[in-house]
Amino acid sequence: MKAAVVTTFDQKPQYQDFPAPTPKTNQELIHVLAASVNHRVQAQADGSHYTSDGQLPLIPGLDGVGRLADGRLAYFVTSDPVYGALAEQTVTDRRRIIPLAADTDAAKVAASMNPAMSSWMALKDRFNGDLAGKKVLILGATGHAGSLAIQISRYLGATTVIAVGRNQQKLAQLPADQKVSLLANDDDFTTAIAANADADIVLDYLWGEAARRTMLALLPARKGHQLLTWIEIGSMAGAALSLPAAALRAVDFTLIGSGQGSIAPQTFLRELPELARLLSQGQFNTASTTLPLAQVTANWTSADDKRLVFTMNEA
Incomplete structure (x- = not known):
């Protein structure tokens, strides 16, 4: 599969081939449709975030929208240390998946969530x-x-x-x-x-x-x-x-x-479905730019202060 891959922390992620993930126990395979890049993802990719364990190679990306094996659309938060959201496929803990309406704009939710x-x-x-x-x-x-x-x-x-x-x-x-x-x-x-x-x-x-x-x-x-x-x-x-x-x-x-580690995982799981629904309905919005994943290296940072969202072709 194609992915944005970090092989060294002093270089931008490179668009290249990477082995497709195999779900482990309690993980779900996701065919990614859209994932965003923000300061937190950039810190993940350069190893500067406090959660970094220095493990390489890795695919960055904290969340996104994709299709599950049964065809349902879902928002997901990544959990695997290697397989992030900026790839054609990823895996995550089933408890980090929130179903979305079939007509949800994947890029819009990926940008704002x-x-x-x-x-x-x-x-x-x-x-x-x-x-x-x-x-x-x-x-x-x-x-x-x-x-x-x-x-x-x-x-x-x-x-x-x-x-x-x-x-x-x-x-x-x-x-x-x-x-x-x-x-x-x-x-x-x-x-x-x-x-x-x-x-x-x-x-x-x-x-x-x-x-x-x-x-x-x-x-x-x-x-x-x-x-x-x-x-x-x-x-x-x-x-x-x-x-x-x-x-x-x-x-x-x-x-x-307030942030990762200070809020219990079950609280995220309880509260995020309502937020996803409101975003799907256009209740909250942020300016964004949508590009194909193949352009990730050249556009790793935004030139116009808009949220960057990278999309993958749906199989």
Whole structure:
């Protein structure tokens, strides 16, 4: 079969032949139709992600849409350390498969499921999906996952959504109630963030200096004992931050992480079918570019900030 293959971590995946997988006990063979590339997949392919065990060769790709042996269409999350989603065929644990409607747009679901999953799972796991009356601040709102987090927060009942991001053009286009630029000078940024000191939830895709700057503007401005739940999801702005201890002691503040390893597998299996259905219906969307898998090496990174989706010919 053809696949995107990583044989060395200092080179982009190469489109080449690779032995077809043989399902093991509790695995299902999947004929892949579409799979996406994102920062997490790129980190998998260059060995920099914290889950990497250094094993090579491997086919990258965390999820996708494909057909099962019985012809059903399904969304899947990969589980095999060698066989990822960017191949004509892959295998995964049967418990990581979610059936889809026969008329589902495979490329559309492949493009949106992973970035939508981050906020969907965080909010479902920590708040049971009920944001009625909540004010949500999204740090890193101009990224794919962040912009979907706005749509998802709205859908789950958030009263107010504040978008914080760096890309001025994308920030202006987001359907948020308020928008704060990370490029603003310190005084203007502090004033804008402090005006939203009554936020209930922060979805943080950035961490690093961006998160520190936001915390130091937000926390001192809070009054009373209203709980602020800060959910750390990504680290696009840095892997660490330095924060005064007093900033945490002065307010009712909970800092938690959400991602692979922090949410139980059974929670993913319980909550993802509804998300897949909503994506299939076009409830949440992200801009994407669809290309044949044969072009994966030349297009491993997106030139226009759209989500990259690679498709395979259906047998």
